[in-house]
Amino acid sequence: MTPSKKILLKAEELHHSFAEGVRKNRVIKGVSLQVEAGETTAVVGPSGCGKSTLLYLLGLLDRPENGRIFLHDSDVTQSSDKTKTQLRNQSIGFIFQFHFLIKELTAIENVSLPLRKSGLNAEDSKEKSMLVLQKLGMESKANRSANKLSGGEQQRVAIARAIVNSPSLILADEPTGNLDSENSHKVFDLLQELAERDNLGVLIVTHNTDLALKTDNLIRMQDGLIIRA
């Protein structure tokens, strides 16, 4: 009998809508799910089905209208902005489709940001960031300006930034959406490796069904609802 895995993130009956003029567009209509440590979970579905919105709700970047979110067994739905900001810095790592690096900074400076923000000094942050970049095979590009890296390289730096603060949960929104097939597979494999090796919970929103099939759990969404998990 295998021991039950630790639940990192749990969502219960989430509802969310956006105002469109005078009427409300309900994009999440009662979604419940959970992410466990050491597992990768993919959320797939057509455009506009609410998967990215779900990700931002789970990542505490947005507040759901109804429902509850538990992070490490604590209800964080109504937590203060200060607490949520702290959780985003220390427990959650984000990866976005367009990598979203700060172009005025070098690769290593981008990676160091969450560490610096959590209070680590510049020197130690750089040292730790370099170790993460080494793991991702990016040490030779560490001091290169972010906008001088290729798309694949930029996404690796973005992944490095997401994991550098040792979060327990990685939320990735179309992490391969801007990459060619080879790089897409590399990034996906990397996320799976991180989940297994570092016991992270990884939740990936993607259009790419082939890649999604490689994850431990697959969730299909349509019209703001989970239709199959």
Next chain:
Amino acid sequence: MKFLNLELAWKYVLGRKRAMTMSLFGIVLGIAFFVITQAQTSGFEAFFIRTILGTNGAIRISDSFQDMHGTVRMSSKDGKTKFLFNSREGARYTEGVENPALLRSALSQFSEISGISEILEGKATLAGSSRSQNIEIHGIVPSAHMMVSDIENQIIQGQLKIFELEPMSILLGNRIAHRLMLQTGERVTLKGGTGNIQLRIAGIFETGVSQIDKNRAYIHLSTAKAFLGKRFSGSIFQLSMFNPEKAPEISAQIQEATSHRVISWQEREQVWLDVFKALRISSAITVSSILLLSGLGIFNVFAIMVIEKTRDIAILRSIGFKPSDVSAVFLWQGGIVLFIGIILGCLVAIFSTYVISSIPLRIRGIFSTDSFVVNWDPSHYLWAVLIAIIFVSIASWIPARRAAKIEPAKIIRETL
């Protein structure tokens, strides 16, 4: 973490060199122009004040008067009773100081007064060898007058010492001497008063005030009294003060205490002082507009930057930056540009003020100078810096506030 927001701001500033340089240029120019114009206008004003204090003193006490301000008095004469309303304008004046010794004793009670000079003024005709001219004679005691004026430094020919030692000598304004073609050591005749007297020219002075230089001559007080036939009264008092700024207040006190007409230098020269004040304010307003424009420039740069950097702001928020951190990154950018602008602006101002002070410029009329007069006053720098801080702070604060309000989820959703 301590300086992370500042470091990020610095990187953003470096990332927009051209726009930031233009904003910086505006601040530097604004501060420099503000200081330069203030240094000039207040420089000329300060020089004018020094000149008038050096010629006519801080306070002048002239006629004595009998009536007090705004009082109703009853007077009885030849059996008739009169009710009189008296104000200063309606007061009955007696020419000159009535009892100089008594007044001098009263003035000694005022600790702010640093010098007292009794002067007897009168009119006369000065005759040289070939021409003559009507002049105003001022009878003075040289040692006392030196305490209330800058006469020592105004002598451009001859010596004050000779004048001091020789009671039958005269000091002439340089324009009188020029017009009558007179030199020191020559003898002149003073006509009028009780008759004619012969005097030797001990020196020629130049105050820079043309009205004085072309009309005034100094002779000894005792000589003037004899010449004008006013042995016991009719003189005026010129006072100097340790702090001339207090002259209006002390004048009012003296007037109240001595019943003499007392005029401070501020009241006497009010027209010119108002002109300088208007010039100074007008130039400050004009030059402040440069700082306002550079503030608008910074606002424009930052407003565009907030729009361009919404994705960066979303990233920063997603990795744990608070709205106040995001706001601080933008405020620091304004702070960096402002700080460099202040340093460079002040340096440019110091250098330019120095260069301007050496530009030749001959002015005669209300004062005498052969170059631009500037005033090295730290308050000009403080005002320029303060105005720059206000404009740049507002210009940075509005976009910074907007940046802090950006909802990261909305931005990321809209970007995808």
